[in-house]
Every structure is written in structure tokens, then in C-alpha cells.
Amino acid sequence: MTKRQWLAKGLTLLMVAVLLLVTACSGGNQEAGTKAEGQNGEAGEKSGDSGSKAVKLSIMWWGPDARHEATMKVLDMYSKQHPGVTFTPEYLAWDGYWSKLPTLAASKSITDVLQMDAAYIKEYVGNGTLEDLSDIDLSGIVDPNVIENLKIDGKLYGIPLSQNAGGIAYNKEELEKHGIPLPHQNWTWDEYFDWAREARKKLPEGKYPIGDVTTWDGYQYYQAAYGKGDIMADGGKTFSLDKELFLKFFNTYAEFRKEKIVPPAEQAAAFQENDPQADPMASGVLMTTGKTTGSVSVMETLMPGKVDVVNSPTGPDGGGWAQSTIFLSVSSNSKHKQEAKDFVRWFITDKEAGQVLRLTRGIPINPDIYAELEASLEPKDKLGKKLYDVSVEKALPFFSSAAGYTEWVDAFEAEMENVVYGKQSVEQAYEKINQLGQDLAAKAASK
Missing domain, CATH: 3.40.190.10 (Periplasmic binding protein-like II)
Structure with missing residues (x-):
């Protein structure tokens, strides 16, 4: 072997040794790094993506x-x-x-x-x-x-x-049977109340066109529909219960109790949502009831083929809600x-x-995902989608109670129940509910 050949062979062996050394060092560092990062408990392991961490x-x-x-x-x-x-x-x-x-x-x-x-x-x-x-x-x-x-x-x-929404389910079969016009999309609050008055005239004793309202959120959408917004805003630091609208809304329901347009309080207290015998609409007592996209599917199960939906009544600023x-x-x-x-x-x-x-x-x-599922859905699920579709055009934001207002929410319902049972007037209830709300807002603002 010539001197040049010996040199070439030596150089080759040296390069191989260097490569082996580099590979060993690299592998050892990578293994140690993975172990250390894994022990960290954070996302630090080696990723399958080049140059990124897991x-x-x-x-x-x-x-x-x-x-x-x-x-x-x-x-x-x-x-x-x-x-x-x-x-x-x-x-x-x-x-x-x-x-x-x-x-x-x-x-x-x-x-x-x-x-x-x-x-x-x-x-x-x-x-x-x-x-x-x-x-x-x-x-x-x-x-x-x-x-x-x-x-x-x-x-x-x-x-x-x-896709979720709050709207109204109605007994289509029963309304048609008694010659009552079906509710129409985007009806106003005035149309809703007038519809209830006219429907009462055609319904037999023991059946009612609409239910009573005693909850704060039942009223909230009426106030918002007329441009008066959220009762509890700024994280509860601002409280605004519009007196004129409050009195108009709840005095209308006081009239409806007197005229038997809504069920008596004792009967309403016995209702049990989604129970085949005690549900207000499935039992045949109410012609309409408030529902969401999820809960209306239960009505279709209880009353297959008899239920249809419409959006909540609207005002100049919209009505109801339709959002996730x-x-x-x-x-x-x-x-x-x-x-x-x-x-x-x-x-x-x-x-x-x-x-x-x-x-x-x-x-x-995502409408694309719904489209792929639609063919396999049951009628009850499609009815929920319809409620969303008819509600989204005029929808208002979803209003939730502010932090610290649990006491007020409970007080609202208790005071309105006193109105329902004739223990106080609507205006007396307003004064108590409004004062408590103002006190809670002041407390929230002082923090």
C-alpha cells in the first residue's frame, strides 16, 4: 500500500470516528432534554414537528x-x-x-x-x-x-x-282545530298579547293560549326589545329596571289572570316540564310555551307531529335570543x-x-357540519334547528344575571309570586325589586 493510500485510509477512519462521536453526543443530549422536559409537567417534550416542542x-x-x-x-x-x-x-x-x-x-x-x-x-x-x-x-x-x-x-x-335559541313552541294541531291563526315569525309584543286575547275567545274552558310570567329573564327580553337594554350591566355595577315598561308588562299579565288568558296560579304551580301528564303543553292545557332548541325536541317526542315553533315576540330593537x-x-x-x-x-x-x-x-x-349530519337527524332535532333559524334574524344578546345578583333573582320571583297571589300590587313589587337592585349595584361599584 502506497503512502498516499495509507493517508487516505487514515483520513476516512478519522471522519468516521468524528461522525460517531457527534451522533453519540447528539443522541445523549436529546434524550436528556426529553426526560427533563417531561419531568417539568409542562408541554416541553420533543414534538413530531421539526424544530417545535410538544x-x-x-x-x-x-x-x-x-x-x-x-x-x-x-x-x-x-x-x-x-x-x-x-x-x-x-x-x-x-x-x-x-x-x-x-x-x-x-x-x-x-x-x-x-x-x-x-x-x-x-x-x-x-x-x-x-x-x-x-x-x-x-x-x-x-x-x-x-x-x-x-x-x-x-x-x-x-x-x-x-346553535341555540329561545323561542316559542306551539300546539299546531290544537290551534288549527279551534280555528285560531297560527303564530307568525317576527310578531311583535303587541301582536302576541292581542293574539292571546283573541285565542282565549275560541278555546274551551280549561285551555289557555299562553302561560304566566314571573321571572326576571321573562321580563328582561321585553325591556331589551324596547331599547332599554340589560337590567344588570357593567358586571352588575349598573342597574336599570325601567318602571314604565315593567308596569305595562306585568299589569298586562295581571289582566290576563283576571280574564283567564293564563292558567290560575295554583294550576301553574303544579306543572312539571317534560312530564307527559303534567307538562303544560303536552297535557293540553297550554297552547304555547317557551322553549330552547334543546328543550323543544322533548316536546316533539311527547307530541310527535303536533308541534311547531316561532321566535319570541319582538320590539323595535328585536326580540328573544339566538346564539350558543x-x-x-x-x-x-x-x-x-x-x-x-x-x-x-x-x-x-x-x-x-x-x-x-x-x-x-x-x-x-358550523353550518357545513350540520349539513352533513342533517339527513341522519330525527324530526325532534330538526325542529330545534328550525327554532334557531326563525329566531336568529331579530335576536338580542343572551342576558345572564350578574355576579352577586343571586339574591335579587330570587327576590324578583318571590315578589312577583306575591303579585300573582294578590298579596301586593305590581307597583309595590317594582319598588322592592328596584331598591334591592340599586343597592346591589352600589355595592358592586364600591369594590
Whole structure:
């Protein structure tokens, strides 16, 4: 072997040795890094995506078993589509969820992604728990009017999951039998009250066109329809109960009790929603009843083929509501906000996920996913979708009670029950309810 050959062979061996050394060092560092990051408990493991770290998102939700099972399958689906993203899930029943969430929020240890409800979202926005999600593009997925109604102080804190609405179900068969005109879309409050008066004249004894109203939210949409807005605004710091509208609304119902346009208080107290014998409409006592997209499906089950729907009465500013009341939100303390945002958008846009989730959180907010499911849906589910469709045009925002107003909500109903049973006048009830609201607003404003 020549000297040149010896040199070439030596150089080759040296290069091989260097490569082996580099490979060994690289492998050792990578293994140590993975182990250390895994021990951190945060999302730090090596990702399947080149140059990125793995992310472990914590997520919690409430619901029945069917929702749990579907959601777990979808989380696994997301991880397969997005290597490096895994989940730490937690799911509870409704009561357990809302018992645990305040503690997590107070300790700033709330999950990266969490299911949120319209009844509580303002409270959690107010205490700084939720991240602004306004930068998530929902064009073509969610109706722009719905998005605007969902905003709190101009920002979006929850990605809507379902099409929900509050409207009126009516007994189409019974109304036609007695020659009563069917309710029409976008009827006004005056038309609604006049319709009830005329229907009473054609109905036999023991049947009533509409039910009584004694709750604050039953009145809230009347006040908002006439441009007087939210009773409890600014996180409860502003309270506005319009006296003129309040007296007009509840004095109308006082008239209806006298004229037997609504059922007697004792009979109404015995009603049991969704019970075949005791439900006010299924039992044949009421011709109409307030329902949501979810609850109206039960009426179709109890009264197959007899039920139709219309939106809530309207005023100059609109009427009723039509939007999701269940959302996915992101914690303001999450260390993986962008990954969480990517996930919640995917949750309502991926068609394969939609096929798995189906109606476990209501009618899908994404119309494309609903279109793929529609052919396989039962009539009761399609009736819920119809309620949303007839309500969305004139819909107002969904109004929830402000934090700290539980006492006021209970007092409202108690005072109005005293009116119903003739223990006080509508004006006396207003004075008490209004004073308590003003006191609570002043207390909230002083904090």
C-alpha cells in the first residue's frame, strides 16, 4: 500500500470516528432534554414537528356520558392530526364542574381550555380568568350577528359550539282545530298579547293560549326589545329596571289572570316540564310555551307531529335570543394560548370531528357540519334547528344575571309570586325589586 493510500485510509477512519462521536453526543443530549422536559409537567417534550416542542393541553368540560365519550375520541383525533399535541382531560357533571371551577380560577390553575356557559361567562371575564379570542377567524363558520351578541366589552371570550335559541313552541294541531291563526315569525309584543286575547275567545274552558310570567329573564327580553337594554350591566355595577315598561308588562299579565288568558296560579304551580301528564303543553292545557332548541325536541317526542315553533315576540330593537350558550374558552393564565386557540377553532371546523361529536353539545354552530349530519337527524332535532333559524334574524344578546345578583333573582320571583297571589300590587313589587337592585349595584361599584 502506497503512502498516499495509507493517508487516505487514515483520513476516512478519522471522519468516521468524528461522525460517531457527534451522533453519540447528539443522541445523549436529546434524550436528556426529553426526560427533563417531561419531568417539568409542562408541554416541553420533543414534538413530531421539526424544530417545535410538544404541547400538553389541559381541558375540562361538563356533560353526560355520551358527551364525554365523543370528546375523548375527538381529542385523540386531534393528537393524531397534530403530532406533539396531547391532552390532560377532566370531565364532570354540571354541579361538580361549577363547584370546582371557582377554586381553580381563584388559584389561577384553571385548565388551558375549558367549557364555559352563558350563565357564568361574564363572571369569569370580570375576574380576569378568560383570554380574549377575538383574533380567531370565525368567518363563514359563525353568523356575524351572533359573534357581535357574544362579545363582552367588545371582545370575544368564548368560541360558540352550538346553535341555540329561545323561542316559542306551539300546539299546531290544537290551534288549527279551534280555528285560531297560527303564530307568525317576527310578531311583535303587541301582536302576541292581542293574539292571546283573541285565542282565549275560541278555546274551551280549561285551555289557555299562553302561560304566566314571573321571572326576571321573562321580563328582561321585553325591556331589551324596547331599547332599554340589560337590567344588570357593567358586571352588575349598573342597574336599570325601567318602571314604565315593567308596569305595562306585568299589569298586562295581571289582566290576563283576571280574564283567564293564563292558567290560575295554583294550576301553574303544579306543572312539571317534560312530564307527559303534567307538562303544560303536552297535557293540553297550554297552547304555547317557551322553549330552547334543546328543550323543544322533548316536546316533539311527547307530541310527535303536533308541534311547531316561532321566535319570541319582538320590539323595535328585536326580540328573544339566538346564539350558543355553551363555549370553549381559553385560560388567561395558559402557557400555551396559541395552541389552545388553534384547537378550539379546529373543534368547530373539522368535519371528521363533527361526525363524532354530532349533537352532544347541541346543533353544531358550523353550518357545513350540520349539513352533513342533517339527513341522519330525527324530526325532534330538526325542529330545534328550525327554532334557531326563525329566531336568529331579530335576536338580542343572551342576558345572564350578574355576579352577586343571586339574591335579587330570587327576590324578583318571590315578589312577583306575591303579585300573582294578590298579596301586593305590581307597583309595590317594582319598588322592592328596584331598591334591592340599586343597592346591589352600589355595592358592586364600591369594590
